[in-house]
Structures are given as structure tokens and as C-alpha cells.
Amino acid sequence: MAKIQAIKGFADLFADESRLFTFLEQSARTVFFRYGFTELRTPLMEYTDLFCRSIGTETDVVQKEMYTFNDSKGRSMSLRPEATAGVMRAYVENNVGAKESVSKFFTAGPMFRHERPQKGRMRQFHQINCECIGPKEPEADAEMISMLMYFLNYIGIKNITLQLNSLGCPNCRPAYREKLQNWLKSLDTSVLCEDCRRRMETNPLRVLDCKNPSCKEATKDAPLMLDHTCDECAGHFQTVKNCLDSQNIHYEINHRLVRGLDYYTRTAFEVVSDNIGAQGSIAGGGRYDGLVESIGGSSVPGIGFACGMERLALLLQAPEAPKADFYIAVLDDACREYGFKAAQMLRHGELCGTMGFESRSIKSAMRQADKSGAKYAVLIGSSELEQHNLMIKNMENGTQEAVPFDRAVSFIKEGK
Numbered sequence: 203m204a205k206i207q208a209i210k211g212f213a214d215l216f217a218d219e220s221r222l223f224t225f226l227e228q229s230a231r232t233v234f235f236r237y238g239f240t241e242l243r244t245p246l247m248e249y250t251d252l253f254c255r256s257i258g259t260e261t262d263v264v265q266k267e268m269y270t271f272n273d274s275k276g277r278s279m280s281l282r283p284e285a286t287a288g289v290m291r292a293y294v295e296n297n298v299g300a301k302e303s304v305s306k307f308f309t310a311g312p313m314f315r316h317e318r319p320q321k322g323r324m325r326q327f328h329q330i331n332c333e334c335i336g337p338k339e340p341e342a343d344a345e346m347i348s349m350l351m352y353f354l355n356y357i358g359i360k361n362i363t364l365q366l367n368s369l370g371c372p373n374c375r376p377a378y379r380e381k382l383q384n385w386l387k388s389l390d391t392s393v394l395c396e397d398c399r400r401r402m403e404t405n406p407l408r409v410l411d412c413k414n415p416s417c418k419e420a421t422k423d424a425p426l427m428l429d430h431t432c433d434e435c436a437g438h439f440q441t442v443k444n445c446l447d448s449q450n451i452h453y454e455i456n457h458r459l460v461r462g463l464d465y466y467t468r469t470a471f472e473v474v475s476d477n478i479g480a481q482g483s484i485a486g487g488g489r490y491d492g493l494v495e496s497i498g499g500s501s502v503p504g505i506g507f508a509c510g511m512e513r514l515a516l517l518l519q520a521p522e523a524p525k526a527d528f529y530i531a532v533l534d535d536a537c538r539e540y541g542f543k544a545a546q547m548l549r550h551g552e553l554c555g556t557m558g559f560e561s562r563s564i565k566s567a568m569r570q571a572d573k574s575g576a577k578y579a580v581l582i583g584s585s586e587l588e589q590h591n592l593m594i595k596n597m598e599n600g601t602q603e604a605v606p607f608d609r610a611v612s613f614i615k616e617g618k
């Protein structure tokens with residue numbers, strides 16, 4: 203029969219990769235808990251409408267990349283393409299804002315997007331996400347960015363650049379948007395790509411983050427948001443920068459760092475790595491003061507970021523695999539039950555190891571023990587069974603000793 207294969211862009215993560223992902227998640231927990239974050243696990247699937255409203259129907263994500271289907275009652279559902287929408291839905295649905303003025307949520311898990319798979323970009327990919335809902339103060343932005351940089355440093359990511367921009371607010375952005383749009387219309391638009399010619403009408407800010415070289419070149423003298431912010435936005439941005447300066451966190455201003463949607467306000471940031479080429483972004487986020495309202499909650503400010511775990515994994519080595527304490531081999535079928543009891547006793551004594559069920563010759567048993575990488579081989583033959591002993595062999599120095607069953611845990615733990 204033909205073998206069934208995994209879906210393209212969906213990966214199996216065996217021990218090494220899995221250990222790396224666990225390391226990332228545990229490190230995130232350690233660092234984010236220091237900042238008062240709690241973990242929130244939201245469903246992998248939500249009603250499609252949630253993503254339409256929070257991510258926007260005009261975006262590539264919603265138009266082309268979501269795994270969307272109808273359930274048996276004809277309701278449209280989608281696998282989550284990102285985490286923020288679900289977190290906000292949970293926040294609003296559970297009325298969390300009435301119970302606390304600031305909520306800090308951390309989530310980690312798989313997301314799904316039907317993109318062209320490439321290195322570091324899977325269709326089922328994994329993200330670490332943080333959302334801080336409630337504060338409008340610029341120190342909250344600085345804290346979020348500082349925490350992200352702390353985390354990246356903690357896990358050992360090097361050669362990265364923090365990029366910053368401000369996207370203004372509903373008071374200053376509309377005028378800038380119009381100015382940018384008029385400026386774009388004054389260009390010979392034939393140099394712009396097809397997407398940009400469309401974006402020029404619907405979402406002119408997005409023209410600035412087009413990766414197409416001719417679009418970049420054509421817009422190099424475009425008016426900049428930072429030159430058109432209102433006093434409040436300018437002050438907010440200045441405080442964010444001051445806080446980062448005080449922490450010696452370096453950043454570059456990137457005027458092309460824009461977000462396509464109206465609910466994004468003020469601070470936007472991205473961390474890029476010099477070590478993963480063109481798709482260098484490893485984390486990104488920003489302030490989204492209009493988001494909670496856009497999915498039916500009250501007007502609550504917030505800020506968040508997402509960090510791609512596959513991208514981080516490209517830049518890190520998996521931590522070394524922990525060594526097993528023991529490998530139990532039985533030399534005789536009649537010893538199997540006794541071996542089973544011994545294995546259980548050792549594990550209840552907090553030791554790690556495996557039992558080989560098939561009875562073997564001493565030579566073959568030692569080969570198996572060696573292959574397992576365990577520190578001790580435990581050999582059980584008929585004399586061990588009779589005398590209620592275990593023959594324990596130190597795999598490093600080759601010494602071996604018959605140890606009474608009840609003393610085996612302390613023998614292995616203490617090496618004697």
C-alpha cells in the first residue's frame with residue numbers, strides 16, 4: 203500500500219528539534235513571568251469572522267493564507283493564522299478588563315498559514331506571543347521591547363537589530379495618509395508593482411514596506427510618518443526611546459516599518475537577524491490601541507509582539523540530550539518480570555532509563571546498553587533473580603557490582 207505522508211509544510215519534530223522548542227518555551231516562561239505575564243492557551247480554531255475583523259479582510263493572511271472550512275452546520279471556521287485575535291477574543295468574552303486594569307498574557311503554540319513553504323517558513327509554524335492589554339503609557343511599550351530583547355539575549359541569539367517606528371494615531375495619521383497618497387499619485391506609477399498600485403488607493407502606508415526594489419527606490423523620498431506625528435505621539439515615541447536608551451538597548455529607526463491596519467497606533471517594532479538572509483525578521487510587534495474595540499470590546503489600549511520559533515531555531519543549537527541513568531537487560535526470559543519490577547523501582551526513585559524486554563547474551567546486552575548512552579547497565583540473570591540482586595555496571599569505568607535490589611537507587615545516584 204502507498205505510504206501516507208505528512209501534509210506539505212507540516213513537520214514532525216523529533217527529539218533534538220523538540221528539545222529546542224521546549225527550551226524556547228521554558229525560557230519564555232522564565233523571562234516573561236519575571237515581568238508579570240501569565241500563560242494563556244487559546245483554541246487552535248476560531249470562527250473565521252474573528253480573524254476577518256481583527257486581522258482585516260483586505261490582508262493577504264485572510265484573503266489567501268487561512269485554512270478555512272465549514273463545519274457540519276455550515277459555520278465558517280479557521281485554524282488560527284496568528285495568536286493575538288484569539289487572545290483578544292478570550293479577553294473580551296471573559297470580561298477580563300472588568301477584573302483587572304492591566305492584563306499580561308503569554309502564549310506559545312502552532313499557527314497555520316497556507317504559504318509557499320521554504321526554509322524557516324512552515325504552513326504549521328510556531329510562535330511565542332505576548333500581549334499587554336490596558337496601559338497606554340509609553341513605559342509599557344519600552345517594557346515590552348526590553349522584555350523581548352532580554353528574552354532573545356537569554357536564549358543566546360546574537361547579531362540582531364531592533365528597528366523602531368511610530369505609526370501615529372487617529373489624530374495625526376489620516377492627514378499623513380492623505381499627504382502620502384497625494385505624493386504617491388504624483389509619481390510615475392508605472393515603476394510601482396501591481397500590488398502597490400492597488401495599495402496606493404486602499405492602504406498607502408503599505409506601499410512603504412513593499413520589498414520590491416523598484417518600489418523601494420521610487421519611494422525613497424516619500425513623506426515620513428515621524429515628520430507628521432501630533433505632539434502627543436511625538437512625546438510618546440520620545441519617552442519610549444529614552445527608556446530604551448537608559449537600558450542601553452540599541453535601535454534603528456525604520457520608516458518603512460508600517461502595519462497595514464487602522465487599529466495599529468504609535469510604536470511599531472521589529473527584530474531582524476543578520477544571520478537568516480532575506481527573511482531576517484525574527485520578532486515583531488507594536489501598539490494596537492483600537493484592536494479590542496474592533497472585535498466588540500470596549501476601547502482598551504494594548505501592545506504585543508510575536509516571535510517565530512522556527513526562525514529562532516535556525517539560529518540556535520539544540521541543548522544537549524540528557525543522559526539516561528540506566529539500561530536494564532535481562533539475560534533469560536524467566537528474569538523479565540523481575541527486570542520489569544527493577545525498572546519501575548528505579549524510576550520511582552527518580553532515575554531515568556529503559557528496559558530491553560528481549561532476553562540477550564551478555565555481549566549483546568552490553569552492546570544495547572552502550573547504544574542507549576546510559577551511565578549504568580543493569581544486568582539481570584538467574585543468579586540475580588535468586589539472590590534478589592542487580593548486577594550494576596558503570597559504563598564509564600567498566601566496574602561492576604552485585605547490588606541488593608533495595609539499594610540499587612542509592613547505588614546509582616551516588617555511584618556506589
Ligand SMILES: [Zn+2]
Nearest residue numbers: 371374432435
Ligand atoms: Zn498622533
Ligand SMILES: [Zn+2]
Nearest residue numbers: 395398412417
Ligand atoms: Zn510594490
